[in-house]
Amino acid sequence: MTYAIVEDELLCQNHLGKILAALRPSWQLLFTTETVAATVEQLNSVGVPDIIFLDIELSDGKSFEIFNRYPLNIPVVFTTAFDSYCLQAFRVNSVDYILKPVTTDAVLEAILKFENTTLTQEARISRNSLFNSLVQPSLRSTRILTYAKDSYSFVNSQDIAWIECEDKCVFLITKDGVRHLTTFTTLNEIEESVPHERFFRVTRSVVVAIDSITGVSKSFNYRLTVALKAGSHTCRLKVSAARRKDFLLWFGLGKV
DSSP states (O other), X not given: OEEEEEOSOHHHHXXXXXXXXXXXXXXXEEEEESSHHHHHHHHHHTOOOXXXXXXXXXXXXXXXXXXXXXXXOSOEEEEESOSTTHHHHTTSOEEEEEESSOOHHHHHHHHHXXXXXXXXXXXXXXXXXXXXXXXXXXXXXTEEEEEETTEEEEEEXXXXXXXXXXXXXXXXXXXXXXXXXXXOSSHHHHHTTSOTTTEEEOSSSEEEEGGGEEEEEEOGGGOEEEEEEETTEEEEEEEOHHHHHHHHHHHTOOOO
């Protein structure tokens, strides 16, 4: 996988380069540039990377001008100090929009979005098969790999209050209310890695642990409302009528 960094502030350029080298050491840096003109020149001479990290305000103009000068059709991660270009950014195949100062967690989320979007189904199967061959099933059901501040760690499944998916990133909320970024990119993947007797998918984007539920009540139109608590953090989720019976059977209530 190849990438390029377009950033006119040298400190920011070096900072982003170090983050990417640490997160994806197998990736190849194709080029770094500081201007619109230099970027177009590198694209013509060196070639097009698989993904480009692009500042917006460059010394010779806005980086959107690059797309006017070169038929660039690759995923782009924008890194900028300004939030006023979001709409314009997402018109040019943007994967993510990172506001400065750039953090490792923000770059990792962007990378995971990119990888989830670009991986072919065959590659995903291969990746998952490799993971399954390396990790014993008992371990997959008791701990989940997480990432924070340039390091990996794991969370035991019994410490998870619920799991949520946001912008193709999967997070764990532990019983103390802390949010952890996982290495998973879809809720389907992590749902298969936790014990089903303890976890249930109540909505498209949330899987809950049974011992984080503080209450279940009937709601409008044959739906249920599930109350959750993790540390000082609480939330309420709706279970659809279609999932009501399965949820109650899992929860141990049966018919009501």
